[in-house]
Amino acid sequence: MTPQKIIIDTDPGQDDAIAIMLALASPEFEVLGLVAAAGNVPVEQTAENACKILELAGRLDVPVYKGCPRPIRRPPINAQHVHGDTGMDGPDLPAPTLTPMPQHGVAFLLDTLASNPAQTITIVTLGPMTNLSTAIIQAPDIVARAKRIVSMCGAWAESGNITPSAEFNAFADPDAAAIVLVSGLPLTLLPLDVTHKFLITPERLEKLAALPGRCARAAYDMLNFSARFDLKKYGWSGAPLHDPCTIGWLLAPEFFSGRRVNVEVEVSSPLTLGATAVDWWNVTQRPPNAEFLNTVDAAGLWTLMLERLSKLP
16 A cells, blocks of 8 residues: 655644654655644744654654744744643653754645645644645645645534634634635544544553553653643543544544534634634535544544554654
């Protein structure tokens, strides 16, 4: 089987790190590069974090590119209150020797899409969609060559996790999300409706801790750190694990279900900025523009993730 070519646009983030590790451990993928986004922490830090993950996994062949340093037209925000000052607090990872490439991340996206056959590259966004939306603005005909966009973004029945109505990635750059949603690109959304069902329970953490290798140990330390905030916030049996759901869907779409619907992003209201209006019942009769997922086989996905992480050094 020919590996599927993917580009991961990311703002690591402990959950981003696990998603990247999952992709690197899966022979179904050829990871063409990581593009750093401003989100959980500023872009300089997310780029460094991406380099740390690749070094940890022994994958110095995968290049890292820095993307846009701030949202399209909003003041930047971050989630250091969840992820810690570095964005990947938990393990004590050394400063990386790997450094980002000199080319801008948006230019890398466009050049890579232009130089590969059309409909062969999937773009996975794990943070705000600033880089992808900027690429769409610059060259919509080139971005249209992408096979699919798979994004951790949005919420419907689960409301918001950074405001009462908005999920973090959509809220951090709602204008970018709006551009992607009206672009006509094939789009799959992994919203809070899915990720709030994929929980890091103590039993699952124990199984992760039992795996060999430095990557599994770092993954355990990261999730043990980030889970503390969400356990206090939600009072659930485990903390939600967001970004790995994107890679999980690409690996095992049978673990997920949802519906093709119309999704719009609020860009005006101060109370609901970044909220995703999901027309589940087609009451507006606007044409569907996204596959919006809302269920996951959490046990199956966790088993798959453990099996793949066990293959990393």
